Amino acid sequence: MTTTERRMPATISDERTALEGWLDFHRATLAQKVAGLDEEQLREASVPPSTLTLMGLVRHMAEVERSWFRRCLAREDAPPIYYSDEDLDRDINVTAADSWEEAYATWQAEIAAARDAARGRSLDDLGFAAHRKKEFDLRWIYLHMIEEYARHNGHADLIRERIDGATGA
Template identity: 40%
Template sequence: MDDTVNDIVVEKAVRPERVLSGPWLDVIASNLDYHRATFLWKCQGLSDAQLRQRAVPTSTLTLLGLMRHLQGVERAWFQRALAGTTPHFFPYRTYLTPEGEEWYDESDPTPATEVYADYLKACDESRQFFTDVTADPGRIVPNPEFGDTDVRFVLAHVIEEYARHTGHADLLREALDGTTGE
């Protein structure tokens, strides 16, 4: 029997219906959940080894690396930037890029099931913070990366992160096993 069948990390990802009109924050929240589920849909049915596989020979990017990154996106933007709290980041192995930025080390041995559970936890934490941190969408948020922004910009940026990285995930998944889809 193929071991990868028994090692499936993301069994089933169900994308929720999006709110297409109505209060802006309801539309944003539903779109965030839709993009979160779409990312997981790209990882669905794959083993730990497949999620770690470098599908593009000239890139170190993996689906598991994207999952680690997106948990960081969730915590950095919802907890640190919007809530002003100190998030608990899982201690993944990192390295400094030539530009001096910290990035996740693809050789991190954390099992994919733990990375997946941490990602789900980060998304749940963001949902718990959402109502409080978005009560005033025009509130100015200090932002060392972009300069002072408002809450709306941060929410749009998180969706931008998901859009960009789900596009990467789409290409990686197609290169891994030919699976395509919206």
């Protein structure tokens, strides 16, 4: 796993730069929360009966990146990576067969695909989220992704503190 440098977004910028800066900041925050842990630690559940793990959060964020940028914005036929109609929480619920290496690589690939999907588009460009039966502009997608990462980074912070006492960042 490579270490992601986390940069504080510019305090004065245009709207697009601010949105992309904050999204990248939160992506890097999650990468820092999982850095330096071994496979067993990344699989450690937060607090029973919850099955939430750091690996599960990373897999979930790969699904979220894919859903909003590829399926909604780019209108790609990109099926779910982990979950299915039979197991909607399969991204969160990791099994012995799942690996951290695969989860991290998939998350990074979905981030790259998200950047490609957004590149050159206006913030006013519309995507369609079939699961919500609504259109969303790119601006809304960026804001939603920032919120999604911020919420889950709070979860990651608590899980990481429980694993090895590390806090902050």
